[in-house]
Amino acid sequence: MSTVLGFVQAIPYQELLIQTLNGIVTGMILALIASGLTLIFGIMDVVNFAHGELFMFGAYMGVVVISATGSFWLALLLATLIVALIGAALQITTLRPLLGRDPLTTILATFGISLVMQNYALWQFGPVARKIPEPFSGQFTLFYLEYPWYRVLIAVLSAAIIGVFYLFLKYGTYGIWIRATTQDRVMAGAMGIPVSWVHTAVFAIGAGMAAASGVLFGPLVGVNHAMGLDWVLKAFIVVVVGGMGNLGGSIAASIFISLLESYASIWVSPAQAGIVSFVVLILTLLFRPTGLFVPTPK
Amino acid sequence: MSKRSATVYWTGFSIILALLIVAPFVLPEFWRRFLTEILIWGLLAMSSDILIGYTGMVSFGHSAFFGLGMYGAAAALLMVRPPNLWLAILYGLIGSAGIALFVAYFSTRLRDIYFAITTLIFSQIFYVIIFTWTEVTGGENGLTFRRPALEIPGLFSMPFSSETLHWFVLAVVTASYLILRRITQSPFGMVLQSIRENEARTRAIGYAVERYKIVAVMLSGLFAGLAGVLYALQNRFAAPDFVYFLVSGETVIFNVMGGIGTLVGPIVGAGFFLLLREAFSRFFTEYYLIPVGVIFIAMVIFLPQGLLGFMRRWLNQ
Numbered sequence: 352m353s354t355v356l357g358f359v360q361a362i363p364y365q366e367l368l369i370q371t372l373n374g375i376v377t378g379m380i381l382a383l384i385a386s387g388l389t390l391i392f393g394i395m396d397v398v399n400f401a402h403g404e405l406f407m408f409g410a411y412m413g414v415v416v417i418s419a420t421g422s423f424w425l426a427l428l429l430a431t432l433i434v435a436l437i438g439a440a441l442q443i444t445t446l447r448p449l450l451g452r453d454p455l456t457t458i459l460a461t462f463g464i465s466l467v468m469q470n471y472a473l474w475q476f477g478p479v480a481r482k483i484p485e486p487f488s489g490q491f492t493l494f495y496l497e498y499p500w501y502r503v504l505i506a507v508l509s510a511a512i513i514g515v516f517y518l519f520l521k522y523g524t525y526g527i528w529i530r531a532t533t534q535d536r537v538m539a540g541a542m543g544i545p546v547s548w549v550h551t552a553v554f555a556i557g558a559g560m561a562a563a564s565g566v567l568f569g570p571l572v573g574v575n576h577a578m579g580l581d582w583v584l585k586a587f588i589v590v591v592v593g594g595m596g597n598l599g600g601s602i603a604a605s606i607f608i609s610l611l612e613s614y615a616s617i618w619v620s621p622a623q624a625g626i627v628s629f630v631v632l633i634l635t636l637l638f639r640p641t642g643l644f645v646p647t648p649k
Numbered sequence: 650m651s652k653r654s655a656t657v658y659w660t661g662f663s664i665i666l667a668l669l670i671v672a673p674f675v676l677p678e679f680w681r682r683f684l685t686e687i688l689i690w691g692l693l694a695m696s697s698d699i700l701i702g703y704t705g706m707v708s709f710g711h712s713a714f715f716g717l718g719m720y721g722a723a724a725a726l727l728m729v730r731p732p733n734l735w736l737a738i739l740y741g742l743i744g745s746a747g748i749a750l751f752v753a754y755f756s757t758r759l760r761d762i763y764f765a766i767t768t769l770i771f772s773q774i775f776y777v778i779i780f781t782w783t784e785v786t787g788g789e790n791g792l793t794f795r796r797p798a799l800e801i802p803g804l805f806s807m808p809f810s811s812e813t814l815h816w817f818v819l820a821v822v823t824a825s826y827l828i829l830r831r832i833t834q835s836p837f838g839m840v841l842q843s844i845r846e847n848e849a850r851t852r853a854i855g856y857a858v859e860r861y862k863i864v865a866v867m868l869s870g871l872f873a874g875l876a877g878v879l880y881a882l883q884n885r886f887a888a889p890d891f892v893y894f895l896v897s898g899e900t901v902i903f904n905v906m907g908g909i910g911t912l913v914g915p916i917v918g919a920g921f922f923l924l925l926r927e928a929f930s931r932f933f934t935e936y937y938l939i940p941v942g943v944i945f946i947a948m949v950i951f952l953p954q955g956l957l958g959f960m961r962r963w964l965n966q
Contacts (some may be wrong), residue, residue: 398762448950455707455764459905460949462898467942474936584773584894587766595763622781629774636755636767 354589365494370532370613372493376502378609379509382602383564385586385593386513387557393596394456394533395550397446400461400562402586403579404468409434410574411472423486427566430645431559438558443549449471450547465579472576480542480573505567512563516556529553533566533596588628592635592641603644607631653965669819673812682883685815687923688822689879691916694903695822695829696872701901702910705845706760710752710768711900713775714870716792716892717744718877720779723792723887738878745866745874748775753866757859760848767909769894772882776892791888794881809882818879822916824871828913832868839864902945908955911964917957 384406391399414428445460489500502649520526532549534590540546565574572578589608593600608628615624635643669688693715721744722737729736744881756767786792791961799813800806807813817825832838839863842853852858881887890896899922907918925944929937948955957964 394760396762398766420937445946445950452953454951455765456949458707458709458762458765459901460946462901463942463946463949466898466938467946470936470938470942474939483676588770591763591770620781622777625777626774629770629777632767632770633755636758640758640763 362368366617367614369493369496370617371429371610372498372502374610374613375606376506377613378606379506379513380564380568381582381585381589381609382513382605383509383567384561384582385543385589385601386516386598386604387560388583388586389590389593389596389598389601390529391554391557392590393598394553395446395450395530396456397457397461397554399446399557400458400583401441401464401468402461402557403581403583404465404472405434405438405558405561405579406565406582407472407576407579408468409565410483410569410578411476411481411565412562413483413566413569414476414574419484423484426483427563430566431563434562434565435555435559439551442453442554446554447547447550450550461562467585467638469576469579476576478575480575482562482573483569485570501570506572508567509564514558517598525549525552562606585628588632592632592643594645599644600632600642600644604642657780660949666823670816673815674767675942678811681811681815683923683927685811685818685883687920688815688916689876689883690899690903690919690942692822692825692879693876694900694907694919695826696869696914697807697900698904698909698915699833699841699865699869699872701904701910702914703838703845704841704862706862706865707765707901708755708768708866708869709765709894709901710756710770710772710898711869711873712892712894713746713752713768713772714749714873715877715880715896715900716772716775716779716887716889717748718742718874719881719891720744720786720792720877721874722881723794726794726797726881727768727792732795734797734799734882734907737797737874737882741792741874741878741881742871745870745877749867749870749874750863752870753863757862757866758882769897772892772897773895776889776894777930779892779902780889781857786889787887789889791886792885796882798927808897814883818883821879824918825875826912829872837864851930904955905953906930906945906948906955908957908960910957911960911965914955914957918930918955919954 384402388399388402391397391402409430412433413423413426416426416429420426446457449456449460462549480553485499485501487501490497491500492498520530528544528549529552531542531544532546536546539549557586565578585608589604590601592604592608593604608631611627611631612624615627669684676684677893693711696714696833697708697711700708718741721741724744725740726732738913752768752771756771759767781789782788796809798806798808799817809817833841840851840856843854843856844858844861848858877891880891903918903922904915905922907916907919908914922941925941926937929940933940952958
């Protein structure tokens with residue numbers, strides 16, 4: 352009995368609460384990246400290796416626009432639009448010719464794109480990390496910590512973007528086009544939906560969402576050319592754990608994995624906490640290869 | 650294989666082998682080293698061709714096998730005195746085979762893209778472990794060690810020079826090529842190719858597809874580990890950078906550039922890639938991946954068969 356009591360008392364409740372908040376914040380950022388990734392996969396069978404680089408480009412666009420205009424919100428908007436356009440251009444030039452070929456060739460093509468974009472960023476912006484200033488610097492007291500409001504805002508904004516996007520998919524005319532194309536490409540084409548433009552639009556939306564998360568996340572870490580790599584790997588894990596092409600599953604998996612990682616980082620170093628997500632992935636593959644957050648297939 | 654075609658094939662094989670043997674006499678030091686490096690990366694690419702080209706599974710995790718080969722060799726060379734070449738190879742192969750079994754067990758449950766992503770993530774697991782486990786692996790700095798002597802117990806022992814290293818690497822790569830070629834033409838190799846063509850039908854005929862896939866991944870990992878050992882011998886260090894997934898990506902690039910399913914294609918692809926890198930880094934310095942990446946994308950779109958793709962049928966006779 353006393354051991355149980357000792358164990359219960361030993362749990363660092365304050366730390367747990369702080370890490371819950373941290374986990375939700377990073378989880379929402381991850382969800383914003385992963386939902387674009389899973390959508391692009393779901394609709395056109397493209398595993399977008401360059402997604403992390405779109406995220407990184409978004410952050411750099413944010414840096415550029417802020418240094419020119421000084422407005423964070425303008426930067427968020429412009430970076431999203433610019434990267435969405437870049438995404439559309441990439442889709443038209445490299446992915447459209449690959450339509451109908453083995454999906455694996457799209458991995459290769461987007462891997463090539465990611466190499467080019469990463470080195471372009473290194474060339475253009477140099478190896479020194481840039482900083483995006485926080486748009487406001489309010490804090491509130493959480494136990495012994497001054498917790499910045501901005502982090503909470505990130506979570507809320509990410510949730511809002513995902514929510515708007517969800518509503519668009521559910522009720523918007525073009526959203527219905529997208530869902531129709533996901534379900535049956537040929538039939539959608541027969542109904543008069545311009546399928547190849549839907550693909551381009553979806554890629555652009557995914558790119559824009561990645562860019563938005565890049566700008567939002569920029570103030571928390573430095574912006575550098577390699578920042579996309581970590582995130583794209585995490586997003587891949589999330590997408591597999593959540594069930595590929597399944598939007599809700601990816602969002603749930605993002606928050607689930609981020610929470611686990613934050614809790615783990617109470618006891619071990621953050622680099623080692625990253626292994627938690629790998630363990631979740633292995634267990635998922637072992638027991639539920641179709642994904643954790645999808646209904647059991649009949 | 651018809652008799653005439655076989656003669657042409659073996660003549661070509663002998664000529665290229667002879668050229669590679671005399672190469673160290675004519676080439677200056679830099680290009681000698683460069684050629685050895687092409688052979689090593691070519692072996693890595695060839696090992697992954699077993700999966701990509703013959704079984705139809707694109708592995709994005711070959712850096713794990715390569716890196717474990719490197720660290721296995723490092724372990725043997727640092728722990729055993731005096732450093733022994735064959736022990737280094739043995740340790741490297743054991744390391745990569747162990748990892749390959751682990752990866753194969755989980756990843757072969759999945760197909761296509763899922764397989765690619767899973768192998769990628771597995772290689773990242775090993776990267777994180779090697780990167781953070783500083784006491785054993787040296788962490789970010791990696792491990793450095795001395796090169797062992799080239800010796801055959803009881804016969805002779807001599808230190809490696811850049812020529813003998815080249816010949817040693819060439820011998821290992823040639824032997825690996827012949828072994829892999831034999832394997833792809835064996836009944837086992839035929840089953841792998843039928844998995845690539847039609848997995849469901851192969852299963853329906855009664856082959857235990859999963860078991861064949863696991864063996865294929867292990868075989869591939871074993872040769873990738875061998876390449877890692879050779880690279881460790883050449884450069885006298887093991888570093889976590891070589892476990893990072895960009896190395897796996899480059900391996901896939903070698904395959905696609907050279908032509909998958911040909912075994913020699915990946916070696917040619919590795920040579921082509923390294924030459925491009927050499928040429929462009931004169932103009933673009935460290936940003937050479939911008940033009941090389943663009944060329945790679947163009948090849949994926951316009952030349953999906955790769956440089957040697959047109960010879961594929963003939964090479965596999």
